[in-house]
Amino acid sequence: xxxxxxxxxxxxxxxxxxxxxxxxxxxxxxxxxxxxxxxxxxxxxxxxxxxxxxxxxxxxxxxxxxxxxxxxxxxxxxxxxxxxxxxxxxxxxxxxxxxxxxxxxxxxxxxxxx
Amino acid sequence: xxxxxxxxxxxxxxxxxxxxxxxxxxxxxxxxxxxxxxxxxxxxxxxxxxxxxxxxxxxxxxxxxxxxxxxxxxxxxxxxxxxxxxxxxxxxxxxxxxxxxxxxxxxxxxxxxxxx
Numbered sequence: 094x095x096x097x098x099x100x101x102x103x104x105x106x107x108x109x110x111x112x113x114x115x116x117x118x119x120x121x122x123x124x125x126x127x128x129x130x131x132x133x134x135x136x137x138x139x140x141x142x143x144x145x146x147x148x149x150x151x152x153x154x155x156x157x158x159x160x161x162x163x164x165x166x167x168x169x170x171x172x173x174x175x176x177x178x179x180x181x182x183x184x185x186x187x188x189x190x191x192x193x194x195x196x197x198x199x200x201x202x203x204x205x206x207x
Numbered sequence: 208x209x210x211x212x213x214x215x216x217x218x219x220x221x222x223x224x225x226x227x228x229x230x231x232x233x234x235x236x237x238x239x240x241x242x243x244x245x246x247x248x249x250x251x252x253x254x255x256x257x258x259x260x261x262x263x264x265x266x267x268x269x270x271x272x273x274x275x276x277x278x279x280x281x282x283x284x285x286x287x288x289x290x291x292x293x294x295x296x297x298x299x300x301x302x303x304x305x306x307x308x309x310x311x312x313x314x315x316x317x318x319x320x321x322x323x
Contacts, residue, residue: 096251124309136298136313149310183252187309196311198244198252 095119097199099184105205111172114202116184118165124189125167126196127159130181139182142167171204179206209234211301213314220289221322227274228284228317230299238304241275242311243284246296255297258282260304286319294321 098117106112118125127139138151142161159169165186171178181203185196210233220226232241243255258266258275265273270287286293299314 126309126311128311128313135315136311138310138312141309151310181250185252195254195257196309200249200251 097122097184097186097197099182099199099202101202102200103203103205105207106174107207108174108176110174111170112174112204113168113170114182114184114204116167116169116186116199118167118184118186119197122186122188122197123165124187125161125165126185127167127169128183128185129153130183130201131179136183139169174206176206179204209236209301209303209312211299211312211314213297213299213317215317216315217318217320219320219322220286220293222289222291224289225285225287226289226319228286228297228299228319230282230284230314232280232282232299232301232312234280234301234303236303240302240304241273241282242300242302243271243273243282244298244300244313245293246298246316247292248295252298256284289321291321291323294319 100115124143126141128136130136140150141148145161156172161167181201183201184199212231239260241258244252245255246252256266256268256271272285274283296316298316300311302311
């Protein structure tokens with residue numbers, strides 16, 4: 094069974110650009126969450142999608158957005174990139190909505206903003 | 208707001224020995240889940256162990272066990288017979304139960320080194 098797949102694995106952008114990251118969940122998983130990981134702030138929740146609906150959003154500016162498609166694949170977008178957006182972006186998926194079940198993480202997309 | 212604190216940024220243990228990683232949390236909820244996640248250098252986070260707050264019995268998974276003290280809001284992870292493959296970042300995490308979104312609050316992590 095394939096795991097959570099995130100693409101691209103590494104990318105370099107410059108300030109002011111925008112970026113789109115993709116997450117393909119494990120087959121059958123309908124909940125997709127995104128987390129930002131930085132050395133200073135640690136892991137912070139960005140948002141969660143279930144059945145194409147955003148169920149919750151963390152404390153991030155509106156430059157951070159996401160969506161989920163009917164096949165449960167999800168994308169997140171960061172517009173007008175800032176240096177502080179450099180981070181590892183992790184996608185995590187699970188079978189169902191609600192507060193049960195194990196989260197399965199991808200290996201992440203490493204974004205560097207110059 | 209819920210917070211999770213891991214007071215040990217780094218720890219080391221000799222191979223085959225036992226090590227305990229500390230975690231405290233703050234919440235006003237009475238029912239929640241607590242987790243320990245492991246992030247090896249390859250970066251993929253995996254679940255080590257999970258504890259449901261309403262269960263008084265401490266969770267165990269092979270060499271991994273927890274000491275859950277609900278009143279003290281403490282949730283430590285004990286790794287017995289440490290192996291080289293246990294070297295990783297370990298994150299303590301929390302989520303409340305109930306309806307709604309599944310959102311983990313993580314601690315800053317503890318980097319565990321295993322000395323051969």
